[in-house]
Amino acid sequence: MAQASNDSTLNDLFAALLSADGWQLLSTIDPSMVASKDAAWTLNEKLRKEGHDPQVVRAVIAQSELRFKARVKFGPFADSLIFTPAGLEQATRLTIAGLHAQRFTKAGATHVADLGCGIGTDSIALASAGLQVTAVEKDETTAAATTLNLMPFENATVIHGGAEETDLAGIDGVWLDPARRTDVAGSTRRLFDPEAFSPPLSFVEKLVDSGLDVGVKLGPGLPHEAIPANAESVWISDHGSVIEACLWFGKLKRENVARAALVIDKDGAHELTSDVAAKNDPAAEVGELAAHIYEPDGAVIRSHLISKLLESTGGHLLDEHIAYFTHEExxxxxxxRGYKVLAVHDYNVKKLRSWVKANGISTLDIKKRGVDATPEELRKILLAGAPKGAKNRATLMLARIGEKRVAFEVSPH
Structure with a gap:
């Protein structure tokens, strides 16, 4: 019942937003005007005093807040899109959507079905690449938002319907972004079982078996044992945040690539690949601590490509179960990301508090692997021992090496 109430509220807000007054009012609001709760409240009061319908004001404020939040993913382009809360949360960043679209153009696709299109960011990228796009969305409100977002593209059509019931006649490529959350008692819960997604991974495999070229976006926590043998899997991180794993089938799959880590940073895109499944990787060398410690990017860790990274850089792991590796250079x-090792401490809270006090540390960065500790809570405990006037900064890397827990005092490169 709670979900039905939430859906009804969202539909009412969307109807108010699309009214003549709502649409006109939205065009006058810069999302930065609702950058905080206090700012949103002040604007709400102002618009109501000007005589705007309270439901319209509520809808416009809510959409402006979503646009402001969306700037993290879409930059200034967010100000021209229409969002739903769930649609924004799962939406592909436009730069990444552009990379998805490139796969289809390079594979020679002409007409792509975006099944479970959400608010349509992948459809926008596909249409921008000149492909004919059929965007399919089961949720009525989200489909309406997608229709608005795709209005500039004559080569895009939106269908309100389910992915598994869509007629794919004339389609030569399929892109899917399955729903990976479910609603429980009015709140959303993340799903991890690929067969619990909507549509499930087995539906993707049926499309592949029918001869279609298919790409599917999944969460970065995708277990390797769930990856079909005929898929190329790619984990993508964007400026340090692992955002998705993609599976590619048919002509969309590259030759001699079974899995990859795609790392995007300020210098562009970098890729590490392997032509074998993770289970066939050789064991990485383990050795003693050297002068520097390195923390692999999350996409490298998720794709199980640490051995490949060690092949290209040298160095060795500190422990076979821990992702940190060490190198003399x-x-x-x-x-x-690399760090110079300054000292090694036992992982002992009392001794580390004394270390903080003795070194006048006021700012402490904590990273950890294989240690049962919450960096935020541990930081508070350790800094409680900092002396007045402390101004120094330090970094600790906590790790379990064999049966021993240690704290490496390091300096970032």
Missing amino acids: QIATPFA
């Missing part, structure tokens, strides 16, 4: 790689 300072090396430059987009696939890992």
Whole structure:
């Protein structure tokens, strides 16, 4: 019942937003005007005093807040899109959507079905690449938002319907972004079982078996054992945040690439690939601590490509179960962040508090692997021992090496 009420409220807000007054009023609002709760409240009061319908004001404020939040993913382009809360959360960043679209154009696709299109960001990228696009969305309100977002593209059509019931006649490429959340008692819960997605991964495999070229976006926590043998899997991180895993089938799959880590940073895109499944990887070398410690990018860790990274950079793991690796030299790689080792401490809270006090540390960065600790809570405990006037900054990397827990005092490269 709670979900039905939430859906009804969202539909009412969307109807108010699309009214003549709502649409005109939205065009006058800069999303930065609702950058905080206080700012949103002030604007709400102002618009109501000007005589605007309270429901319209509520809808416009809500959409402006979504646009402001969306600037993280879409930059200034967010100000021209229409969002739903769930649609924004799962929406592909436009730069990444552009990379998805390139796969289809390079594979020679002409007409792509975007099944479960959400608010349509992948459809926008596909249409911008000159492809004919059929965008399909089961949720009525989200489909309406997608229709508005795709209005500039004559080569795009939106269908309100389910992915599994869509007629794919004339389609030569399929893109899917399955729903990976479910609603429980009015709140959303993330799903991890690929067969619980909507549509499930088995539906993707049926499309592949029918001869279609298929790409599917999944969460970065995708287990390797769930990846079909005929798929290329790519984990993508954007400026340090692992945002998705993609599976590619048919002509969309590259030759001699079974899995990859795509790392996007200020210098562009960098890729690490392997032609074998993770289970066939050789064991990485394990050795003693050297002068530098490196933390692989999350996409490298998720794709199980640490052994490949060590092949290209040298160095070795500190422990076979921990992603940190060590090297005698300072090396430059987009696939890992490096730190110079300054000292090694036992992981003992009392001793670390004394270390903080003795060194006048007021700012402490904490990273961890294989240690049962919450960096935020541990930071508060350790800094409680900082002396007055402390101004120094330090970084600790916590790790379990064999049966021992240690704290590496390091300096970022």
